[in-house]
Amino acid sequence: MIKVVIVDDEPKLRQGLQTLIPWESLGFTVTATAANGKEALEVIQEKSPDVVIVDIRMPVMDGLQLIEHLRSDGHHLHFMILSGYADFEYAKQAIKYGVCGYLLKPVDIGEMSASLKQIRERIEEERLQREWRKKEVINRDLYLHSLLVSQEKTEDPTKLRSKAIEADLLWPHYEVVIVYPRVSEVDRSDVAYQLSNGLKATIEGQMMGLVTVIPPYTVLLLNEPLRGRQRRETLYNEIRNAADKVRFAAATGGGVTAPEDICKSFLKAQEAVKRSFFSEKNRLLDPYPFFSPSLASPGLSVDKAEETMEEFIFRLYYSLEVGNQNVILPLLNEVAAFFLQQGQDEKSIKESFFFLSNAIIHKLTAGFCIELKETEEVSRFLNGIYQHDHLDDLLEETYRFLLALAKDSEPRGKEQEFKKMIDFIHKHYADNLRLEALAGLLNYSTAYLGQLFKNKTGEYFNTYLDRVRIHKAKELLDQGMKVYEVAESVGYTSVNYFYSKFKRYEGCSPSEYRNP
Template sequence: MFSVLIVDDEPKLRLGLQTLIPWKELGYEIVGTASNGKEALAFLEKQNPDVLLVDIRMPGMDGLQLLQEIRNRGMNNRAIVLSGYADFEYARQSLKNGAEDYLLKPVNKEELSSLLQKLHVRLTEERAEKKVQQESHSREWVVYSLLSGAHDLESGSFKDLADSLGMDWPKYQIVLISFPGLHQEEDERIRNFRERLVVAYASDGQGVVLNFAPYTVLLLSKPPVGEFGRADLYRELLRLSAEIRGEMEAAAGETVPSLLEIPQSFRTARSLLEHRFFYDKGRLLTPELPESYRHATAGLLDTSPEDGEEAAFRLFYSVDVGHAEAIQSILDGVAAQMVAEGKDETEIRERFFYLANETVRKTSPSLWQESDYSGDPTQFLAGIYSQRSIRDLVDYVAAVLERLARCSDYSSRDNEMKRMLDFIDRHYNENLRLEILSGLFNYSRSYLGQLFKNHTGEYFNTYLDHVRVKKAKELLARGMKVYEVAEKVGYPNVNYFHSKFKKIDGQSPSAYQKKS
């Protein structure tokens, strides 16, 4: 008999499932019920049912979160997901978290019974295989038992067993390998990879290879030494997995002196993979490896992520004036600051989406056509959520914005000062400051101020005020209200606008409007 836990927030459905299905005839027994994911986890801490029947939508912790937590804990319970029609896509996601299958509500008795029969066959085969493994006390069984917490031998007895299997090694290190998007247990290419891994690292008795969903586990008796040793190991793993032609992720836990301590090495390696977003691709993740941007120099921190508008402001202007070389530096600075502040992956993605969206929103559609970018702005923004590392994310956004900036670069048509004045004429209504222009055009603030005065005969702020007042006159002549004009030309304070206008034109905005 195989044990079953029913997890659903509807009491009637929990009761109905218990009576609808001929559980005993199918080789199952109901050992408990739970109304949400948290209750189910509490039950799993006391008992370990073979099968979970899980609803998608539940309060507190839903079905998908429950399945994810079960996998994170290294538990191997089989799960069948129950889903309403509206949750169809969620049900498909559940398969990625290790669910056996999903059924649409209302549950069909024949369909669920058929699925349980097929599952019974697989569970029976696995139970028989596990029994053979346990009876033979293979090295794989020893490692699996330690990682799953399933062994019931005393510490001394377990050590004697390990010694008898030739596993009395001076050091132990767990390496976890995964292939995102591929099912570890079903993909033939991954099984072939494990077989090659056995030949390379376990055939001489100096390593152990096994499947511990969702990872391939490699236990090494001779951990790689130093950066070069770790690089060699990663290259060898890539070579052995060449058939898969997919992205490989690998992480090594710390080296431990005792076989009984390998769960700690496993947990470290798993944590590294769960935080792989913060590491550069193409490397073996280890506790010694620093996160991307973790030790960025102070020079990168030239934007403040607390003020997302400031960073978005700089990015758009860099695109607008064709200053492509500034874009990477701005984005690197945002990434470094957020990593230093301990922001998580979701917060970083959301910040970069905001920065990219603000820039795209203000950029002329014609610029996209000129750039020959293969997608549209929507595809570009969606791509932010498919980047697997923070370095990829920064480079992805930078590459597209730099492409737009290069199309905006019109320095060949005019000299730089005219270019700057044209920029002011187009953006007079925004929060322009001399510091911003000096950064965009790569001048020191003091030198640019003097250059500006020599060319225009006016200081920057005075010139900007004249441009704004000129634009304000045009709007006032159209009959627009004074407070509306003030905001339109860049003066959020109407009294300040009034004083500037009168100082330059010798009369108030309302007086000018009456005359015109």
């Protein structure tokens, strides 16, 4: 049934039209009436009719004002005008608003029924046209999808070309651009369709190509290659405007000239999007990356990779501990380069940075209780590692957070640095401490730091470290620990070597010290 709203300020006329016109037999149903234009606006908004029968002269808002208001708001309605003889010239103005009929009062039932039949035929024709257009769009999308995802090497190019002709897609050039919404998996498909609707006006409206959706991507099939930086930037900005505040990655698969190669451009665009984590921000990505994890050198063994990771943790932690901020970001870049050389993908790199950051945080916060607020910040940072869209952002945020968390990270001259180094030795005597490593962390040459240490303490670095270890060993022996346990606890991997060191500094063996 076609829905009708009657708008007239005369109650008798409204009632008469409802009862005298054979609405149902004509294919219509009266869903509501209104006494003036303003009242009609609310009714039309609620009932969404197909036809509005409206009087010309009414209080508050007349018929022409109502029609003008509805047209300007984008309502596609069919209007029938009612007026008296005196309003004939006035009613002619309604022609510019596309009214379907004009009847004089008093209304003739036969004349009005004939006009309604004409309106019904027009509405049915429009509905049929919409259905055909809808089917055309669906069919076109089916053909387009078959061209995009066709991966059968044996498929006849002639058959693919026939598909392109049927879908009116036989163009001289093609280039596929895809947009990947960086939202939750649950929302990704809906957002892809929203992006598609937002981009249709630009791409299809300007005859640049077609827009469709192959979840999780919004897909643009352009009919000209994207030559030049300016065209790429313009298209990227159009995508950004359509996306509004939604984070996304966009990539091109490069230009092709044959319908059977459209699928190749689509695949290359997908590969480029998958590498977006390693690419520059805020630009349309190319199918030819400056670096890809798949091009990395063969990975190290598990043991060697773990050893290298421990070394990075050691260097980063020691640098933060002694306040050498200048080496932190270069070290993080070195870490990222190592992960890339090992062929790690986005997910693996984020997991590795989580492990590395967590280990350093535990070392930095060991020995003192951090407040709840700081605990929440640590948790937020660690969880946020997985939310970064680009490696550069991940490195920058890791750098910022570690510096903020490190205690006394600002260097205060050589005396302060030397004091930190002494404190560091007393805290980490059990580690594999080397003068060369400390010199690198403090940006000194090994020879200079060794001489500075000798001048300040009166002993060489290794001698000082041995004395700290032996002093701690005596405490542990006094507590009843076994000799081999003590040796390992204070940093000696060889028990025999520990024996010789202990006897050298104490004049007796560890056993003799414990049992005089």
